[in-house]
Amino acid sequence: xxxxxxxxxxxxxxxxxxxxxxxxxxxxxxxxxxxxxxxxxxxxxxxxxxxxxxxxxxxxxxxxxxxxxxxxxxxxxxxxxxxxxxxxxxxxxxxxxxxxxxxxxxxxxxxxxxxxxxxxxxxxxxxxxxxxxxxxxxxxxxxxxxxxxxxxxxxxxxxxxxxxxxxxxxxxxxxxxxxxxxxxxxxxxxxxxxxxxxxxxxxxxxxxxxxxxxxxxxxxxxxxxxxxxxxxxxxxxxxxxxxxxxxx
Numbered sequence: 001x002x003x004x005x006x007x008x009x010x011x012x013x014x015x016x017x018x019x020x021x022x023x024x025x026x027x028x029x030x031x032x033x034x035x036x037x038x039x040x041x042x043x044x045x046x047x048x049x050x051x052x053x054x055x056x057x058x059x060x061x062x063x064x065x066x067x068x069x070x071x072x073x074x075x076x077x078x079x080x081x082x083x084x085x086x087x088x089x090x091x092x093x094x095x096x097x098x099x100x101x102x103x104x105x106x107x108x109x110x111x112x113x114x115x116x117x118x119x120x121x122x123x124x125x126x127x128x129x130x131x132x133x134x135x136x137x138x139x140x141x142x143x144x145x146x147x148x149x150x151x152x153x154x155x156x157x158x159x160x161x162x163x164x165x166x167x168x169x170x171x172x173x174x175x176x177x178x179x180x181x182x183x184x185x186x187x188x189x190x191x192x193x194x195x196x197x198x199x200x201x202x203x204x205x206x207x208x209x210x211x212x213x214x215x216x217x218x219x220x221x222x223x224x225x226x227x228x229x230x231x232x233x234x235x236x237x238x239x240x241x242x243x244x245x246x247x248x
Contacts, residue, residue, distance in 0.1 A: 011121050014187075014198040015078040021058070022168050023187065027116075029060060035148075035228035036064055039113075042223070042230060043144050043244070045070065048092075049110040052138060054100055055118030059085030065113075066093040075103055101130040108140045115148040120203035128203075132217035139247060145219060147243045151226065152206045153235045155183065178204060207233065207241050219245040 014020055045051070047069050053062040056074030058081045066072045071092045076082055077099055085095040096103070100114075112135050120128060135145055156178065165172045173188045185200040207224070214221060222245060225231060226238025233241060 009122070010199050010201055011077060014200065015057075015076075016080050017198065018080070019170065019187075019189065019191075019196065019198075022170060023165065023172055025167060027060075031228060032060060033064055035115075036061060036068070038228065038230045039146060040065075040068060040070075043111060043146075045111060045144075050107065052105075052107075052109045052112040054112055054114045054135070056085065056095065057081050057116075057118075059088060059095060061113065061115055062093060062095070063088050066090060073105065073107065073109075075100070101127055101134060103134065105138060108138055109143055110140055111144045111146065112139055113146045113148075115146070117148070117150050117202065119147060119149060120205050121201065122203070123201075125203070128213055129217060132213060132219070136218055136247065141247060143246065144222075145243075145245045147210065147214075147245075149205060149210060149241045149243075151233075151235065151238045151241050152204050154237070154239065156204065159183070207235070210241065210243065214243065214245050218248050220248045221245045 049070050051065055051070045051072045053072060053074040056062050056076045059074050062072045062074035074085055074095045075098045079097055082095050082097045139145060159176055162175050170189050175186045177184050182201045182203055188197045221243055224233045225242040226233035227240055
């Protein structure tokens with residue numbers, strides 16, 4: 001059974017908001033497909049391997065993986081996102097609502113993917129360890145865990161303090177700052193004259209910190225990459241920090 005935390009955590013409201021999807025509507029499906037093609041080739045997963053897409057959103061990665069003949073489960077905290085994703089369910093593609101810290105499935109997986117910086121959302125670093133412990137418990141002995149996070153060095157250096165984005169008739173006023181080891185993004189906009197404001201808070205986790213958490217949670221790192229083409233990671237130039245790990 002899934003448990004939830006009663007604290008007022010930012011992602012529980014923002015991810016369920018219809019405006020979240022509008023702000024991030026321009027994410028590239030082609031880029032996501034290329035990444036998954038490269039990733040599954042690197043992992044050499046067998047046909048019909050069982051894959052968990054953890055923090056799946058509306059399911060774009062899950063749906064594509066299922067088309068590649070994997071048996072896929074997608075989990076996300078957002079009821080609205082899962083309701084949308086369920087429209088695409090098949091015999092080998094299922095979606096569940098759940099908190100990545102507490103979900104409990106009666107399955108173990110050949111691979112668990114945590115993609116597009118879907119980690120480090122919490123106030124406490126201990127919650128990261130809860131996530132990793134839960135992933136460990138759902139991974140087969142020879143399975144793979146893949147984490148796709150931003151490159152904290154580059155994000156910190158290239159931080160844009162303020163910008164405005166206009167999408168679908170909404171003007172999103174976005175400010176960013178680094179405080180208490182988190183990147184805090186404030187998103188303000190009006191809807192028919194009514195003001196709205198949401199925040200995103202993501203931990204500024206450098207590669208060393210991620211490596212240490214994985215090691216302390218019982219994972220062995222096999223590969224690290226710096227982009228969706230799976231080129232080598234470079235602290236100065238890479239956009240992403242992508243880790244492939246297995247159980248020790």
